[in-house]
Amino acid sequence: MNMLADIFTGLFVFSGILFFAAGALGLVRLPDTLSRIHALAKADNLGLALIVIGLLPQAPDVLAGVKMVAIWLLAQLASGAVAQVMAEAAQMENMAGEDLQHGGGVLHPAGSGVVQTDTRGDLRA
Amino acid sequence: MADMLFLAASLLLVLTTAGLFVLWRRGRDADRLLTIQLLGSGCIAVLLLLAVAMGEASGLDVVLLLALLAALAACGYRAAIGQAGRSRP
Numbered sequence: 636m637n638m639l640a641d642i643f644t645g646l647f648v649f650s651g652i653l654f655f656a657a658g659a660l661g662l663v664r665l666p667d668t669l670s671r672i673h674a675l676a677k678a679d680n681l682g683l684a685l686i687v688i689g690l691l692p693q694a695p696d697v698l699a700g701v702k703m704v705a706i707w708l709l710a711q712l713a714s715g716a717v718a719q720v721m722a723e724a725a726q727m728e729n730m731a732g733e734d735l736q737h738g739g740g741v742l743h744p745a746g747s748g749v750v751q752t753d754t755r756g757d758l759r760a
Numbered sequence: 761m762a763d764m765l766f767l768a769a770s771l772l773l774v775l776t777t778a779g780l781f782v783l784w785r786r787g788r789d790a791d792r793l794l795t796i797q798l799l800g801s802g803c804i805a806v807l808l809l810l811a812v813a814m815g816e817a818s819g820l821d822v823v824l825l826l827a828l829l830a831a832l833a834a835c836g837y838r839a840a841i842g843q844a845g846r847s848r849p
Contacts, residue, residue: 659779713831
């Protein structure tokens with residue numbers, strides 16, 4: 636029984652690491668920021684979930700097991716929110732980059748501010 | 761069993777460090793913050809493995825705190841961008 640639990644743990648932990656590897660590889664290889672966010676948010680959470688499931692049979696008591704599941708739930712919620720926040724920030728950075736290319740930029744802070752507001756309005760309309 | 765968990769933790773740490781090193785050399789701030797997120801989730805997993813391997817129940821509390829703080833980093837970044845967007849785009 637104990638050996639069965641150990642085999643279960645090993646299987647799930649190492650498949651979780653495989654997903655972490657996929658997430659890290661995607662983060663390094665994917666071309667733009669939005670797809671990197673995608674790789675990070677999905678693969679890493681699946682890896683964490685597999686590791687938590689694998690560790691559950693090794694938990695010393697029920698409280699530790701509940702805590703592990705709570706950690707996974709918190710990480711899941713946080714990563715969903717973080718993906719949204721980061722995507723929005725990346726979009727704003729892109730707009731600032733386009734703004735710089737159009738000849739505004741850091742030398743004319745007031746003028747480029749107006750341009751950026753216009754661009755954002757166009758994109759949302 | 762503990763040895764296997766230590767092995768898994770060190771494997772994960774090497775993986776996270778490699779991702780961190782490669783992506784840190786790219787220029788953009790958003791990518792750098794993404795590597796911090798990778799470090800956050802990687803360290804959550806590493807600490808979980810270590811807490812179980814060493815039989816430390818208090819390790820789980822540290823992991824819980826780290827999960828909370830990793831999320832706050834991105835929120836702080838977004839807040840800073842928002843301020844910069846208003847004053848200096």
